[in-house]
Amino acid sequence: MKNLTHLDRLEAESLHIIREVAAECENPVMLYSVGKDSAVMLHLAMKAFYPSRPPFPLMHVDTTWKFREMIEFRDRKAKELGFDLLVHVNEDGVRDGVGPFSHGSAVHTDVMKTLALKQALDKYKFDAAFGGARRDEEKSRAKERIFSFRSAEHRWDPKRQRPEPWNVYNTRINQGESVRVFPLSNWTELDIWQYIRRENIEIVPLYFAAPRPVVNWNGVDIMVDDDRMPEELRSTAVTKSVRFRTLGCYPLTGAVESTAATLEDIIQEMLLTTTSERQGRVIDADQSGSMEKKKQEGYF
Amino acid sequence: MRLNDDLIESDIAAYLEKHEHKSLLRFITCGSVDDGKSTLIGRLLYDAKMIFEDQLASLESDSKKVGTQGENIDFALLVDGLTAEREQGITIDVAYRFFATDKRKFIVADTPGHEQYTRNMATGASTADVAILMVDARKGILTQTRRHSFITSLLGIRKVVLAINKMDLINYSQQAYDDIVDDFYAFADELATDLEIQPIPMSALEGVNITSKSNETDWYDGPSLMDYLETVPVGDRRLNTPFRMPVQWVNRPNLDFRGFSGQIAAGSIQPGDRVKSMPSGKQSTVQRIVTATGDLEQAIAGQSVTITLDDEIDCSRGDVLVSAEDPSEVSDQFQARLLWMSETPLLPGRRYLLKMGAKTVTATVNAPKYGIDVNTLNDVPAKTLELNQIGVTTLSLDQAIPYDPYDVNREMGGFILIDRMTNDTVGLGLVDFALRRASNIHWQAMDVDRSALAEQKGQKPAVLWFTGLSGSGKSTIANALQKLLFAQGKHTFTLDGDNVRHGLNRDLGFTDADRVENIRRVANVARLMSDAGLITLVSFISPFRSERQMARNLMADGEFIEVYVDTPLSVAEDRDVKGLYKKARAGEIKNFTGIDSPYEPPQAPELRIDTVNNSPEEAAEVILGFMREKGLLNGE
Numbered sequence: 001m002k003n004l005t006h007l008d009r010l011e012a013e014s015l016h017i018i019r020e021v022a023a024e025c026e027n028p029v030m031l032y033s034v035g036k037d038s039a040v041m042l043h044l045a046m047k048a049f050y051p052s053r054p055p056f057p058l059m060h061v062d063t064t065w066k067f068r069e070m071i072e073f074r075d076r077k078a079k080e081l082g083f084d085l086l087v088h089v090n091e092d093g094v095r096d097g098v099g100p101f102s103h104g105s106a107v108h109t110d111v112m113k114t115l116a117l118k119q120a121l122d123k124y125k126f127d128a129a130f131g132g133a134r135r136d137e138e139k140s141r142a143k144e145r146i147f148s149f150r151s152a153e154h155r156w157d158p159k160r161q162r163p164e165p166w167n168v169y170n171t172r173i174n175q176g177e178s179v180r181v182f183p184l185s186n187w188t189e190l191d192i193w194q195y196i197r198r199e200n201i202e203i204v205p206l207y208f209a210a211p212r213p214v215v216n217w218n219g220v221d222i223m224v225d226d227d228r229m230p231e232e233l234r235s236t237a238v239t240k241s242v243r244f245r246t247l248g249c250y251p252l253t254g255a256v257e258s259t260a261a262t263l264e265d266i267i268q269e270m271l272l273t274t275t276s277e278r279q280g281r282v283i284d285a286d287q288s289g290s291m292e293k294k295k296q297e298g299y300f
Numbered sequence: 301m302r303l304n305d306d307l308i309e310s311d312i313a314a315y316l317e318k319h320e321h322k323s324l325l326r327f328i329t330c331g332s333v334d335d336g337k338s339t340l341i342g343r344l345l346y347d348a349k350m351i352f353e354d355q356l357a358s359l360e361s362d363s364k365k366v367g368t369q370g371e372n373i374d375f376a377l378l379v380d381g382l383t384a385e386r387e388q389g390i391t392i393d394v395a396y397r398f399f400a401t402d403k404r405k406f407i408v409a410d411t412p413g414h415e416q417y418t419r420n421m422a423t424g425a426s427t428a429d430v431a432i433l434m435v436d437a438r439k440g441i442l443t444q445t446r447r448h449s450f451i452t453s454l455l456g457i458r459k460v461v462l463a464i465n466k467m468d469l470i471n472y473s474q475q476a477y478d479d480i481v482d483d484f485y486a487f488a489d490e491l492a493t494d495l496e497i498q499p500i501p502m503s504a505l506e507g508v509n510i511t512s513k514s515n516e517t518d519w520y521d522g523p524s525l526m527d528y529l530e531t532v533p534v535g536d537r538r539l540n541t542p543f544r545m546p547v548q549w550v551n552r553p554n555l556d557f558r559g560f561s562g563q564i565a566a567g568s569i570q571p572g573d574r575v576k577s578m579p580s581g582k583q584s585t586v587q588r589i590v591t592a593t594g595d596l597e598q599a600i601a602g603q604s605v606t607i608t609l610d611d612e613i614d615c616s617r618g619d620v621l622v623s624a625e626d627p628s629e630v631s632d633q634f635q636a637r638l639l640w641m642s643e644t645p646l647l648p649g650r651r652y653l654l655k656m657g658a659k660t661v662t663a664t665v666n667a668p669k670y671g672i673d674v675n676t677l678n679d680v681p682a683k684t685l686e687l688n689q690i691g692v693t694t695l696s697l698d699q700a701i702p703y704d705p706y707d708v709n710r711e712m713g714g715f716i717l718i719d720r721m722t723n724d725t726v727g728l729g730l731v732d733f734a735l736r737r738a739s740n741i742h743w744q745a746m747d748v749d750r751s752a753l754a755e756q757k758g759q760k761p762a763v764l765w766f767t768g769l770s771g772s773g774k775s776t777i778a779n780a781l782q783k784l785l786f787a788q789g790k791h792t793f794t795l796d797g798d799n800v801r802h803g804l805n806r807d808l809g810f811t812d813a814d815r816v817e818n819i820r821r822v823a824n825v826a827r828l829m830s831d832a833g834l835i836t837l838v839s840f841i842s843p844f845r846s847e848r849q850m851a852r853n854l855m856a857d858g859e860f861i862e863v864y865v866d867t868p869l870s871v872a873e874d875r876d877v878k879g880l881y882k883k884a885r886a887g888e889i890k891n892f893t894g895i896d897s898p899y900e901p902p903q904a905p906e907l908r909i910d911t912v913n914n915s916p917e918e919a920a921e922v923i924l925g926f927m928r929e930k931g932l933l934n935g936e
Contacts, residue, residue, distance in 0.1 A: 003323060004323075004324075004600070004602050004603065005320060005321050005322060005323065005324075006322050006323060006324035006400075006404075006405040007320060008602075008603070009324045009602055010324075011604070012563055012602055012603050012604040013563075013604075015563070015604035016548065016563040016604050019548045019549045019561055019562075019604070020548060020658075022549060023548055023549045023617055023658070046592060047591070047592040047593075048561075048604070049549075049551065049561075050590070050591065050592035050606070051551070051553050051557060051559075051590070052551050052552065052553040053553070135396050135398070136397075136398045142395040142396055142397060142410075143393045143394065143395045143396075160724075161393075162724065162725040163419055163420070163422075163423040163641055163716075163725050163728065164423060165422065165423050165426035165427075165455075165714065165716065165728050166426045166427060166710055166711055166714050167427075167563065167711065168655055168656065168657070168714065168715065168716050170655065170716060170718050170723070170725045172653075172718060172723040173723060174722075174723055185396070186396065186398070186407055188398045188400070188405075190400065191405070194316065194319065194320055197316065198320060264312045264313055264316065265312075267312060267316060268308060268309070268312040271308045272308060272309070
């Protein structure tokens with residue numbers, strides 16, 4: 001009798017979680033961020049229901065500042081897999097011209113991401129939303145439940161989270177409340193990469209090193225992805241061989257200099273690296289405990 | 301990741317090949333901050349090189365600011381997550397940590413040690429293979445060590461590391477260590493006969509016997525903590541027990557395919573194996589084990605799969621596919637150990653939702669037989685269970701479910717209780733045994749009569765007949781009462797003008813004849829509902845004594861309760877919530893009770909409610925008290 005490897009066990013747990021939501025929640029949605037964790041989550045959703053299709057749509061909260069390659073990838077992937085893809089943009093923010101260059105990362109993230117997500121969940125009245133967050137990403141996430149309950153105002157109350165013994169999840173909610181579900185809770189960054197390799201999952205090419213035009217903004221190398229970047233900044237662009245460890249809004253995503261052009265190279269680099277994954281994200285650096293604060297306010 | 305593997309640099313592909321086949325060990329750490337538990341976990345992460353430079357930098361600056369180790373790195377800060385906890389210096393919730401070595405991946409459930417966090421520890425223990433019990437070498441086995449041992453063994457952990465920490469503070473004294481170990485063995489005998497205990501002397505702060513054996517304890521010949529964690533068999537007891545798979549989801553992409561999706565809870569399965577679907581007991585043969593990457597020749601405990609069967613047997617979510625040779629029992633009455641997890645105490649007799657595997661049913665939890673003092677393990681008298689209390693009780697379910705005793709299979713015998721009003725998870729339960737085995741009872745053809753229907757709902761039927769003037773407050777009180785009854789798990793229904801006049805009695809007006817017919821129909825509907833076992837609240841002006849008497853005669857003895865909502869006309873007219881009195885006075889409404897149609901007050905109602913001096917909520921409480929007094933709220 002063969003033994004299950006750690007990836008086998010993680011996969012089986014995730015399939016169980018995804019199925020449980022489909023079976024018990026009225027109107028679930030899978031939040032798709034186009035990143036590598038989302039790619040794994042999507043792959044798991046396909047596996048969970050095979051030969052049926054996953055009985056829920058995908059939703060992307062588009063801040064309008066994502067890398068262009070991400071958007072192309074998103075549209076192609078949804079079509080290939082036969083998913084309904086909902087794209088939500090905070091039109092108020094677009095009208096007010098909110099963006100990272102003009103308003104800074106805090107306002108931009110709040111308006112175009114946090115607020116936009118709340119709008120979208122309210123609009124479609126989703127009672128459950130899958131997210132690709134992992135407990136190893138950040139300290140306050142380590143205590144996040146797999147089923148994380150939100151009030152009708154989308155607030156997260158650390159004191160009211162439910163105990164989750166075994167694999168028995170209480171999915172019941174009151175009118176207007178919703179639940180965020182994290183099937184990848186127990187995966188680490190290395191697990192994600194190993195699984196992508198084992199299952200041959202396609203990811204956005206931005207994860208692989210290539211010569212790309214970058215500028216230094218607030219001490220971080222960011223890529224020139226379109227001409228909304230202020231002219232004086234754009235004019236400082238130099239071409240470097242870089243890749244991205246996480247993907248988000250291009251002005252808020254720090255590039256790392258690298259020549260890792262294959263999955264093996266990336267994993268090798270990761271195993272030998274000395275900085276953590278979230279370091280390239282501008283959002284965490286504000287203050288100690290900032291992620292916990294954001295989460296209470298409704299950031300995914 | 302313990303980056304001592306040269307393969308990462310020389311041959312990454314070979315390295316990954318090797319690391320894809322690591323096993324997974326889940327363990328829980330129990331102890332208080334004072335015992336150095338967080339320091340131990342921080343140390344494990346640090347030594348496994350799971351701390352990156354940027355984290356280390358913030359750790360160093362935090363250590364100087366709020367650390368308790370002077371200029372040294374305070375490893376505890378690495379794992380104390382939430383801001384509030386960091387300020388208070390305690391770990392409140394279960395936190396999950398991850399690290400990997402060359403041999404294994406580890407998931408650590410880091411739980412707080414104080415008694416008020418018993419529920420958190422139980423949650424962390426429910427999925428763990430191994431428990432690490434932290435003991436301060438200077439203090440020896442304390443009350444809390446006993447408590448932690450009890451909780452982890454209660455939740456089914458059979459492999460225990462007795463981590464005797466802070467050995468540096470007692471000069472690595474072998475004698476002190478031996479005394480503590482002896483103490484613990486003497487105590488552990490009471491817990492479970494099959495505990496496997498590994499005592500290890502250590503200093504988390506100094507890194508002694510954590511990742512490697514230290515010279516400081518040359519008298520100790522056991523493994524270091526890491527050696528133990530890397531080599532202890534991930535004893536899948538579940539593999540050697542009979543096949544069980546709770547059906548999570550029926551997979552039906554088209555008419556030609558019907559599969560049953562679930563995660564295998566025990567044993568293994570192959571195409572051709574005979575299985576039963578429980579609770580129906582219908583048999584079939586496994587046809588295929590379907591996964592997205594191809595059919596499997598065999599599937600084992602822990603895997604999530606989809607199974608198709610040879611026959612079209614009835615099987616839906618919540619049923620369990622089990623080995624036909626060794627099926628599970630089915631029952632609707634259990635004795636169980638219960639850990640209460642809510643600030644609101646257990647209400648014996650109340651109905652809660654019980655979820656086990658993929659099945660959710662209604663369960664009445666009876667008063668505990670006794671409680672268990674988690675510190676002494678003694679039985680103590682208990683009428684209820686408060687937050688973090690553990691007790692032994694019985695439960696009656698509204699339907700029979702398949703189960704195995706918890707000590708045989710965690711997933712087939714572990715359940716949660718959910719409060720039906722708040723939806724909170726309020727209890728964690730472990731099935732010990734069934735009080736009667738429904739599977740062994742041959743069901744007799746039985747007339748399902750009115751008493752059976754009422755008994756099934758755990759209540760006595762009653763008709764509460766609210767009579768009084770328009771605007772007297774009948775519906776408001778009935779509504780308040782219904783909320784109270786519902787909260788107690790009673791099955792109720794309200795009949796009032798709104799839901800009857802628009803449908804059943806749409807053809808009736810407000811002449812005297814129509815009023816009589818209106819009440820006749822309503823009374824008959826109420827009778828049918830009480831036959832169905834419901835508590836029915838009827839809220840109609842019903843102005844005439846004779847019709848109310850007619851209704852009373854229709855009901856079984858003692859089931860008709862006339863509630864006279866006695867509001868003087870002047871008061872009702874003053875309130876005039878719907879503006880009807882105004883219209884009646886203006887002559888726009890004809891035959892209005894109290895204005896141009898008579899109201900005959902009851903002469904001997906069961907209850908008279910004064911709405912001038914009582915709020916609707918108070919009135920509802922009065923009625924509830926009356927029902928309780930008459931024994932109408934007791935189940936069978």
